[in-house]
Amino acid sequence: xxxxxxxxxxNKQRFLDELVELLKMPSISAxxxxxxxxxxxxxxxxxSLEKAGCEHVEICKTxxxxxxxxxxxxxxxxxxxxxxxxxxxxxxxxxxxWNSPPFEPIIKKTETHPEGAIFARGASDDKGQxxxxxxxxxxxxxxxxxxxxxxxxxxxxxxxxxxxxxxxVKENRERLKNDVILISDTGMIxxxxxxxxxxxRGLSYVEVEVTGPNRDLxxxxxxxxxxxxxxxxxxxxxxxxxxxxxxxxxxFYDNVEELSxxxxxxxxxxxxxxxxxxxxxxxxxxxxxxxxNTNERNSIRPTLDVNGIWGGYIGEGAKTVIxxxxxxxxxxxxxxxxDWEEITKLFKSHFESIAPKGVRVxxxxxxxxxxxxxxxxxxxxxxxxxxxxxxxxxxxxxxxxGGSIPIVALFEKELKSKTILMxxxxxxxxxxxPNEHFGVWNYLKGIETIPYFYKYFTELHK
Amino acid sequence: xxxxxxxxxxNKQRFLDELVELLKMPSISAxxxxxxxxxxxxxxxxxSLEKAGCEHVEICKTxxxxxxxxxxxxxxxxxxxxxxxxxxxxxxxxxxxWNSPPFEPIIKKTETHPEGAIFARGASDDKGQxxxxxxxxxxxxxxxxxxxxxxxxxxxxxxxxxxxxxxxVKENRERLKNDVILISDTGMIxxxxxxxxxxxRGLSYVEVEVTGPNRDLxxxxxxxxxxxxxxxxxxxxxxxxxxxxxxxxxxFYDNVEELSxxxxxxxxxxxxxxxxxxxxxxxxxxxxxxxxNTNERNSIRPTLDVNGIWGGYIGEGAKTVIxxxxxxxxxxxxxxxxDWEEITKLFKSHFESIAPKGVRVxxxxxxxxxxxxxxxxxxxxxxxxxxxxxxxxxxxxxxxxGGSIPIVALFEKELKSKTILMxxxxxxxxxxxPNEHFGVWNYLKGIETIPYFYKYFTELHK
Numbered sequence: 001x002x003x004x005x006x007x008x009x010x011n012k013q014r015f016l017d018e019l020v021e022l023l024k025m026p027s028i029s030a031x032x033x034x035x036x037x038x039x040x041x042x043x044x045x046x047x048s049l050e051k052a053g054c055e056h057v058e059i060c061k062t063x064x065x066x067x068x069x070x071x072x073x074x075x076x077x078x079x080x081x082x083x084x085x086x087x088x089x090x091x092x093x094x095x096x097x098w099n100s101p102p103f104e105p106i107i108k109k110t111e112t113h114p115e116g117a118i119f120a121r122g123a124s125d126d127k128g129q130x131x132x133x134x135x136x137x138x139x140x141x142x143x144x145x146x147x148x149x150x151x152x153x154x155x156x157x158x159x160x161x162x163x164x165x166x167x168x169v170k171e172n173r174e175r176l177k178n179d180v181i182l183i184s185d186t187g188m189i190x191x192x193x194x195x196x197x198x199x200x201r202g203l204s205y206v207e208v209e210v211t212g213p214n215r216d217l218x219x220x221x222x223x224x225x226x227x228x229x230x231x232x233x234x235x236x237x238x239x240x241x242x243x244x245x246x247x248x249x250x251x252f253y254d255n256v257e258e259l260s261x262x263x264x265x266x267x268x269x270x271x272x273x274x275x276x277x278x279x280x281x282x283x284x285x286x287x288x289x290x291x292x293n294t295n296e297r298n299s300i301r302p303t304l305d306v307n308g309i310w311g312g313y314i315g316e317g318a319k320t321v322i323x324x325x326x327x328x329x330x331x332x333x334x335x336x337x338x339d340w341e342e343i344t345k346l347f348k349s350h351f352e353s354i355a356p357k358g359v360r361v362x363x364x365x366x367x368x369x370x371x372x373x374x375x376x377x378x379x380x381x382x383x384x385x386x387x388x389x390x391x392x393x394x395x396x397x398x399x400x401x402g403g404s405i406p407i408v409a410l411f412e413k414e415l416k417s418k419t420i421l422m423x424x425x426x427x428x429x430x431x432x433x434p435n436e437h438f439g440v441w442n443y444l445k446g447i448e449t450i451p452y453f454y455k456y457f458t459e460l461h462k
Numbered sequence: 463x464x465x466x467x468x469x470x471x472x473n474k475q476r477f478l479d480e481l482v483e484l485l486k487m488p489s490i491s492a493x494x495x496x497x498x499x500x501x502x503x504x505x506x507x508x509x510s511l512e513k514a515g516c517e518h519v520e521i522c523k524t525x526x527x528x529x530x531x532x533x534x535x536x537x538x539x540x541x542x543x544x545x546x547x548x549x550x551x552x553x554x555x556x557x558x559x560w561n562s563p564p565f566e567p568i569i570k571k572t573e574t575h576p577e578g579a580i581f582a583r584g585a586s587d588d589k590g591q592x593x594x595x596x597x598x599x600x601x602x603x604x605x606x607x608x609x610x611x612x613x614x615x616x617x618x619x620x621x622x623x624x625x626x627x628x629x630x631v632k633e634n635r636e637r638l639k640n641d642v643i644l645i646s647d648t649g650m651i652x653x654x655x656x657x658x659x660x661x662x663r664g665l666s667y668v669e670v671e672v673t674g675p676n677r678d679l680x681x682x683x684x685x686x687x688x689x690x691x692x693x694x695x696x697x698x699x700x701x702x703x704x705x706x707x708x709x710x711x712x713x714f715y716d717n718v719e720e721l722s723x724x725x726x727x728x729x730x731x732x733x734x735x736x737x738x739x740x741x742x743x744x745x746x747x748x749x750x751x752x753x754x755n756t757n758e759r760n761s762i763r764p765t766l767d768v769n770g771i772w773g774g775y776i777g778e779g780a781k782t783v784i785x786x787x788x789x790x791x792x793x794x795x796x797x798x799x800x801d802w803e804e805i806t807k808l809f810k811s812h813f814e815s816i817a818p819k820g821v822r823v824x825x826x827x828x829x830x831x832x833x834x835x836x837x838x839x840x841x842x843x844x845x846x847x848x849x850x851x852x853x854x855x856x857x858x859x860x861x862x863x864g865g866s867i868p869i870v871a872l873f874e875k876e877l878k879s880k881t882i883l884m885x886x887x888x889x890x891x892x893x894x895x896p897n898e899h900f901g902v903w904n905y906l907k908g909i910e911t912i913p914y915f916y917k918y919f920t921e922l923h924k
Contacts, residue, residue: 031777212743306696
């Protein structure tokens with residue numbers, strides 16, 4: 001199958017140009033002022049699927065942003081791969097930290113990417129990785145090398161919790177039926193050390209509101225005499241971790257799977273330099289739950305982080321105000337066996353219970369999903385491992401990730417099939433951060449590797 | 463002196479119209495985008511002083527916003543009153559909580575003000591109260607009833623800490639020389655219960671910045687493994703109060719004057735309804751330092767309040783980010799004998815010392831000032847007490863306030879004279895809050911009372 005290498009060589013510039021066009025579209029699902037851009041992006045994805053040889057391509061309405069579906073069914077006896085991805089992106093702020101505008105993609109060389117990397121919001125998460133699949137598909141259909149059936153389901157609400165995907169999946173169980181689900185929305189250890197994500201964390205995302213007095217007050221006239229919502233919110237947030245940085249919500253750890261010594265030893269074999277990690281982030285020290293190392297803290301352990309906080313006067317200069325309200329966005333990363341809806345309930349009742357008299361507290365659940373683990377002995381994992389071995393010349397390392405793709409657990413429940421997380425990004429891609437980028441090498445390596453997965457999965461399936 | 467009543471009756475509408483014009487000017491000193499408006503307001507104040515009969519009126523340049531000075535010297539042997547006030551105002555946000563635009567003044571009746579109240583930012587703090595003095599001056603000069611010398615010093619940076627006033631006062635000691643300083647920038651207990659503020663709290667206002675990783679991070683990939691600046695900031699803020707709501711900064715209480723039982727008993731005689739207080743603020747309970755009641759907590763005790771907090775994603779929807787930085791604006795109200803510069807140093811070194819490894823902390827002192835107590839046996843206090851008795855028909859109650867007018871301590875130090883805080887506002891004026899207003903009755907009562915102060919102070923001074 002040198003065919004794929006040749007095809008990439010011939011079409012490389014076009015593959016980049018097409019991705020750049022897609023990245024110009026600010027499909028920010030979290031901000032309703034970008035609604036038209038999100039909808040236009042769905043149209044563009046539809047056209048690209050048609051161009052890649054998909055049939056029955058359709059922009060499927062949901063209560064929120066649409067899901068783009070397309071398929072190519074060769075023969076009912078052949079296995080079927082369902083590719084999932086998303087065309088929406090995270091908000092780009094803080095804008096002033098971007099070195100180039102987030103929706104004006106440019107290709108620049110970096111130390112990690114001497115071949116160049118595409119800098120733009122969504123470059124790696126997830127437009128670039130979705131596009132690898134579309135271009136791999138184009139190669140297979142145009143060269144008659146597609147060995148099995150394919151279905152594509154590209155949604156527009158992943159960054160805001162895939163609120164309407166569950167209903168769509170339930171209503172389209174037959175249409176979405178498949179033998180394995182393929183998602184590229186994660187990363188690998190490095191360009192030299194291919195890896196496949198075998199576990200992801202669940203998520204519970206909530207927003208809290210603390211209300212004190214019914215109006216903003218002068219801090220001189222009322223200071224010290226009434227509960228200040230910001231002081232109280234800070235106190236409540238602080239109390240959510242104990243002195244060992246364990247989460248204090250009663251029942252939070254009840255279902256957490258404790259890994260065996262052997263499993264932890266196995267994990268510790270992955271290459272990791274604490275010094276390099278700290279230097280890359282410019283921190284003097286890591287910080288986290290006592291008794292676990294950094295790689296464990298961000299993969300097999302649940303966490304609680306404040307993602308945003310605001311209240312009072314945040315403009316230039318000084319204002320001596322006690323605000324009426326203070327707010328925070330808080331997310332918890334969960335591990336397998338923790339049920340996100342249960343955890344959300346535990347958070348809500350605990351947070352309400354710790355509010356002192358003199359304030360009122362509202363907890364609004366945002367979204368969430370459960371964690372997931374891919375069995376290493378599944379056909380899908382084995383096919384993926386062989387595909388990476390073929391193109392990287394190395395057997396990939398199975399690795400647990402700290403991120404969340406809440407819909408993976410949903411897919412297993414509703415579609416009864418396993419998901420393979422074939423990510424080609426790197427930790428240094430700065431997804432969700434300013435200056436997000438995706439290596440040109442990684443993009444092309446993805447396009448090269450994907451057809452091998454199709455080949456081996458079809459062969460193993462026989 | 464029925465003259466003043468008659469003068470007010472004849473000129474009431476014009477007094478209101480002129481104040482309304484002044485209130486239309488958004489002289490927000492904290493926000494540099496309003497620079498031209500602040501400067502235009504100084505011009506307007508200058509014209510109004512001239513119209514009131516002041517001489518040598520001058521817009522005095524400083525390194526920041528100018529100070530408007532004017533005087534009327536009758537005779538060097540007569541006593542001299544220095545009137546201080548400010549023409550700048552607090553930022554009006556949150557704008558959406560105003561029932562009418564903050565810089566489009568309207569007069570509306572309220573329960574407390576059946577005669578109407580002027581709703582606008584600055585109506586009570588301090589344009590309305592400054593204007594009482596200017597209109598009282600106009601009355602005295604136009605009727606030849608001015609009994610002594612007067613100097614006006616109206617500044618434009620009170621709401622941002624009067625940063626350039628100290629230099630001005632030091633450079634103009636001779637010009638500002640006086641026998642008493644008169645300030646109307648406080649309130650009284652109620653329209654039925656006149657009171658004079660005899661104590662004000664000091665202030666130390668700081669801004670803190672907590673930096674964790676050098677860029678915003680994905681909370682899935684890094685969550686639980688690095689110090690999250692928002693979680694850390696919350697924890698640090700929470701730790702600034704102990705379980706009795708006492709401030710934990712070492713040395714903070716060292717110089718705090720403890721009032722005697724007798725003094726506390728005297729204070730407790732002021733009319734106060736906890737039920738009405740809580741109902742007005744719509745809170746179930748007050749909250750504060752153990753061992754002190756509400757009136758003590760907000761007057762004779764020092765406090766620490768967060769006036770603003772921000773960090774991470776605060777837009778619509780959800781973003782799973784660990785921000786690089788989190789910020790807070792924190793102010794401490796101080797009581798007599800606490801030195802604000804010393805307290806600022808104590809805060810800074812304590813706050814830096816409690817930062818865990820993995821974050822860096824910056825503390826930026828904003829501004830501050832010391833507290834002040836007016837002696838009840840001073841000539842100024844006695845003159846004020848007689849003036850209120852004349853126009854209210856009741857002896858005013860001396861009262862400690864929780865607010866800060868940092869320049870009062872400065873005046874005593876540099877000009878060697880006592881300050882009388884003759885405020886005509888009410889707690890319900892909502893200063894620094896949305897829907898700030900000033901009662902028409904209070905405005906006119908102020909204009910009526912001030913000339914009596916001039917009369918009695920001149921008489922007592924002989």
